[in-house]
Each structure stands twice: as structure tokens, then as C-alpha cells.
Amino acid sequence: MGIKGLNRLISEHAPNAIKTGEMKQFAGRKVAIDASMSLYQFLINVRQQDGSQLTNEAGETTSHLVGLFSRTVRMVSNGLKPLYVFDGKPPVLKSQELGKRLAKRQEAEKAAEDATKEGKVEDYDKFARRTVKVTREQNEEAKELLRLMGIPYIEAPCEAEAQCAELARSGKVYAAASEDMDTLCFGAPVLLRHLTFSEQKKVPVTELFLDKALRGLDMDMDTFVDLCILLGCDYLDTIPGIGPVTALKLLREHKNLEGVIEHLKSSSSKSKVPEDWPYQDARELFRNHDVMKGSECEISWKKPDVDGLIEFLVAKRGFSEDRVRSAAEKLAKGVSQGYQGRLDGFFKKKPVSEGTEKRRGVSGKNNAAKKQKK
Amino acid sequence: MLECKLQEPKVFRSVVEAMSEHIKECNFEFTREGLKMQALDSSHIAFTFVTLSATWWNEYRCDDEALLLGVNLETLLKILKCGPDNSLLALSYENDDDEVSELKVKFEVDRGEKKDVAEFALKLTHIDPMEEEVPELTWTNELEMPTQELFRIARDISLFSEIMVLEFDKDKLRISCSSKESTADYLVHPFEDSTNASNSVRMNIEAPFKVSLTTHYVLSFAKNKNINERVVIKMIDAETPLMFSFSMKEGSGICYYIAGRLTDD
Numbered sequence: 042m043g044i045k046g047l048n049r050l051i052s053e054h055a056p057n058a059i060k061t062g063e064m065k066q067f068a069g070r071k072v073a074i075d076a077s078m079s080l081y082q083f084l085i086n087v088r089q090q091d092g093s094q095l096t097n098e099a100g101e102t103t104s105h106l107v108g109l110f111s112r113t114v115r116m117v118s119n120g121l122k123p124l125y126v127f128d129g130k131p132p133v134l135k136s137q138e139l140g141k142r143l144a145k146r147q148e149a150e151k152a153a154e155d156a157t158k159e160g161k162v163e164d165y166d167k168f169a170r171r172t173v174k175v176t177r178e179q180n181e182e183a184k185e186l187l188r189l190m191g192i193p194y195i196e197a198p199c200e201a202e203a204q205c206a207e208l209a210r211s212g213k214v215y216a217a218a219s220e221d222m223d224t225l226c227f228g229a230p231v232l233l234r235h236l237t238f239s240e241q242k243k244v245p246v247t248e249l250f251l252d253k254a255l256r257g258l259d260m261d262m263d264t265f266v267d268l269c270i271l272l273g274c275d276y277l278d279t280i281p282g283i284g285p286v287t288a289l290k291l292l293r294e295h296k297n298l299e300g301v302i303e304h305l306k307s308s309s310s311k312s313k314v315p316e317d318w319p320y321q322d323a324r325e326l327f328r329n330h331d332v333m334k335g336s337e338c339e340i341s342w343k344k345p346d347v348d349g350l351i352e353f354l355v356a357k358r359g360f361s362e363d364r365v366r367s368a369a370e371k372l373a374k375g376v377s378q379g380y381q382g383r384l385d386g387f388f389k390k391k392p393v394s395e396g397t398e399k400r401r402g403v404s405g406k407n408n409a410a411k412k413q414k415k
Numbered sequence: 416m417l418e419c420k421l422q423e424p425k426v427f428r429s430v431v432e433a434m435s436e437h438i439k440e441c442n443f444e445f446t447r448e449g450l451k452m453q454a455l456d457s458s459h460i461a462f463t464f465v466t467l468s469a470t471w472w473n474e475y476r477c478d479d480e481a482l483l484l485g486v487n488l489e490t491l492l493k494i495l496k497c498g499p500d501n502s503l504l505a506l507s508y509e510n511d512d513d514e515v516s517e518l519k520v521k522f523e524v525d526r527g528e529k530k531d532v533a534e535f536a537l538k539l540t541h542i543d544p545m546e547e548e549v550p551e552l553t554w555t556n557e558l559e560m561p562t563q564e565l566f567r568i569a570r571d572i573s574l575f576s577e578i579m580v581l582e583f584d585k586d587k588l589r590i591s592c593s594s595k596e597s598t599a600d601y602l603v604h605p606f607e608d609s610t611n612a613s614n615s616v617r618m619n620i621e622a623p624f625k626v627s628l629t630t631h632y633v634l635s636f637a638k639n640k641n642i643n644e645r646v647v648i649k650m651i652d653a654e655t656p657l658m659f660s661f662s663m664k665e666g667s668g669i670c671y672y673i674a675g676r677l678t679d680d
Contacts, residue, residue: 057543062457063457065458066457066458066459067458068458068460069458069460069674069677370595378577378578378627378676379627379676379677379678380676380677381458381460381629381674381676381677382460382654382656382674382675382676382677383458383459383460383674384455384459384460384461384462384656384672384673384674385459387462387549387550387655387656387672387674388462388545388547388548388549388550389547389548389550390546390547390548391545391546391547391548
């Protein structure tokens, strides 16, 4: 999932493109969250002590709803305006990757079964997490829950990350939130990671800035997309023997994938480009993904339907009524009190003063720009 | 080389204390004209801007055109709290190419012929300088009142609600809040105190408007009665940030820009 090694490359070459902070510093920000990815993570991580998923009395899984509910309420309490985006049809090119994931799941299912038979609880836990898939029903339940909470969601025509990126690019929201680094390839100017993590984990929210990453890597967006394809994305296999360091070096030397491929074919390199390697298609998917235009997306945050939530969560799924009521109050407050404005648009760019580099007490040792000059 | 001295370390401490309410670390920008410090809080809701002009200090010398020192405010405040009120505060910095660069903070107390000294060194950090600056604005509305009065109201409101609503009218200011359990409503009118001018409330509101602010920010600004017992609030409308300023002698002072809350999308 995502782009292999991209995070490492960015933190090495463009450390200032990555910032960590608390959730509350995004107060007043609208964010588009990759719902499909989040639900998947809730199913994996929201579990009981023994590693089994949370369920209601009838034994139906509720991990995804517990996660979605509590994490969303946390965001709203911190002044954020979350918007969820669900996956549409997967692109044809992804079928290979999806096939692989299915095979892995089946393998894990079998392993989990074996572990149960042999009574190895730890192994069972490990494999059971790998069998996770978000079902159609679970997706529908999540949408129903969001509706009752008054939180908007959008169904993307294709990949959710791409739609999140479009919403951020068009200024409809501040950032796209996903754990998937390919959201950057889809052109999200700002990517938030770890936004939907549990509070107890105490993992700070990571903010990634595309423009700073491009500057640090010293490349334009087209080259960046090519880099991501070379690193390994969801749509294509990687070329054997090419890791992050080589990928970056090759692209810097040969400008684009065409150049890299030609170089690999002509040189005595051991890395062979797979025969069926439709990089143009992958490139096209990243550059012109099928999305709904940001300007055409109707988004509004509404008051929660408290009775509906009680019926849906308490009566049907055994949530604590007190918890649901107090959470609903927080959601209502988030809507009625408006949202905190920010100073971001207020300032104007300082005119660049010529040649008067200021003396500094401490030079920026981690400064990427400086590193390159060396 | 940089050296600045101040007879009243308390005032400098108050400034740093006020800043540290919103900011963890900040670039101290020394020029021949004086010291400037500015930073946004991490939520980008409030911007703090401080000027301490060269003449504000009892002695001031900065040989560099501009010197940028990244300071951790919490640490600096800790140091400043160690300085006795009757001491002379001296900040100094020597530029050399040493790996570790430090801001020296010294407190001197006269003991007849000799001086007792307490000296601290603060390790500097690298902070990216702000690439933006505050635009020039034509403020259409202005209000001036005792800092203590604003503090009292903001503190009271903070007991009831995280959000306070300010309605500026030609001849009155209404400050209110509401929560599930209660509402609170304050009316402040222009008023001239002929015996003690510092109690006066002055308003010059050309375009009345209403704005909601996050209470704890206003409360923290209003703690600045040590800086100035009068606060000046300048505004335009609900969409433009409001400015709260506390001036000091010699064109120095501390001012804040704060973004209001917005309602519609």
C-alpha cells in the first residue's frame, strides 16, 4: 500500500516538508479523510484485549463503528471539520495488486485457522489481523453513522485518496488525510497522517507539504509521479533491484521513466523492466485520476440526529448511552459554535531583501537547501 | 557583538511571560533599532508581535545589521525568574564560530564597591524565520479600556464558555456568552474619569460589528496589566483579525492579532 520508501526519501532530502504537531493546532481546518483506509485501520486496530474484534451481542463486528465514532468526535472536539471520502470503483490497473491482497488474505485466513486448531493465541491474533477486509455492509454502516452524526461524506468515482487530493487542491479543504503516501502523487498540497489514530497512542499528527517536498527533492510534479511509480505504487510491480536510493538517482540522471527504462535496457544493469509494465497508464492514473471536481462537491456539517444515533449505536449495537449522548453534545457544539478562523490568509509575503542575508546565532544544520550545496 | 541592559528586569520578564503563553520558541531579531520578536501560535489563531526599541533599554548595542537568535521562551523565562527585581539585567551575545552558540543573561546587584552577579547561558536553536509580515491595515474602529477591566470580564466569561461574543456599537460594547446551562451579558460604555484618566473607557466605532473570539486567548492578552494598564483594541470587521495592543515607552510594546470565529462556509 502506498509508495514504498517515499517517506524516507522525503525526510532525508526535504526534512522541512514534514512537520508534526498536536491535533488541536488544526482547529478551524477542514480536512478530507480517506474513509476506506480509515475503516480498514479501525478493523485492524480497534480490538479487545484478546485480539478479537469488538462485537455487539449478536456477534456482529463493531470495531469500524467504534473507531469512526470516537475518532471523529475527537476531531470535532478539537475544532476540526472532517469530511470523509469513500472509494468508488478501483481502477482496472489495480486489479493485479488487489488480486495479490486477496491471495495474502486467504493465506492468512488459513494460517489463522491453523493457529486456532493448534491453540496458538498470539499467532491467531497476528494472522487474524491480516484477514481483514472492509465489507460492503461495513462501508454502508459507516455512511449511515456519518449521516446521523451530521458529518459529510463523498463517494469518489474512483480512488478515495485521489478525491481527497482534489478537494485539497481545489481549496475546498485544507488537507487530505490518509496514511497512503500516494495521496501526494495525486497532487494533495498538504497530507495529514495519523489523524485518525487513537488518542491513547499519543502519536502526533504529521503534516507533509508537497511543495516543500518537491523543492527538497529538486524535481517538478511530473518527475515526482515518475519517482513514485519507480519506488513502487499500488498499480505496478517494482523493478527488481531498484530501491529508493537508486530510484532517485536514476530519475535525477535520466529525467523521466522513458529515460530510466532506456538506460536500464541499454546498460548491463541486472534490473530488468518487467515485460508488462504499463507505466504510462499508472502515470495517467496519477496525473488525471477520475475525480469529482472540488467545486462541484456540496459539503456541509449538520447537527447530529441524537435519537437516530441512540437507535443505531445503543439499541442495535450495544454502545453506552451516556457515551453516545455526551459525544453527540460535542458534535452539536462543533456545528453551533461556528469554527475558529485562522491567520493564514492574513499575512502578506515579505519582500525579498537583496543580498542582506541575516546573521544567525545558529545555522540551520538540517536545512535541505544547504545540504545540497555541499 | 550584542549587549543590552535594563534596570527593571521585571518588565522584560513580563514580556517574555506574555509571549510564552502562546509560543514555545521564537526568533529574537536584534537590529541597530532594537529587538523585535514575532511568532504565530501553533494553531495559527493568534500572532504575537513585540518591539523593544534600542532606546527602551537603558543601554543597547548591536553591531550587526541584523542578528537572528532562536530562543526557547520557556527556558528564558526560567532564567528570568531567577533574577532579583533590584538587579541590572544584561543580555549579551558574541558571534564566534563555536559549535554551541549561547545568549548570555546576567543579573548584577550593586554591593557598594563590588557587584554580586548571577550569570546564565541559554543555548540557541535554529528556527525558520517567518516569510510573511503583517499587512498594513486601515483600522476603522478603536476601543481603549483598562486592562484590568478586560481581564475581569474575560476571566468571568471563561467560567461559563470557551467562546465570547463581542458586539461593538457606536456607544457601547456588549460582551456575552452562552452555554447549555446559562448566559452572561456585559455592557461597557464610554466613560471619562476626570480624577483618574486610566479608568476611562473610550470608543471610536465607525462601523459597528459583532465577532466571536475564543475566550482563553482574550484572557491571556488581558493578563498584560504589568505592560500597560490600558489596552487598545483596533478592528475593522469580523473577518479581519482584531489587534490588541499594550504599548510601552519609546515606541515599544506588545501587540496581538487574533482571528475571530467564523460561522458560515
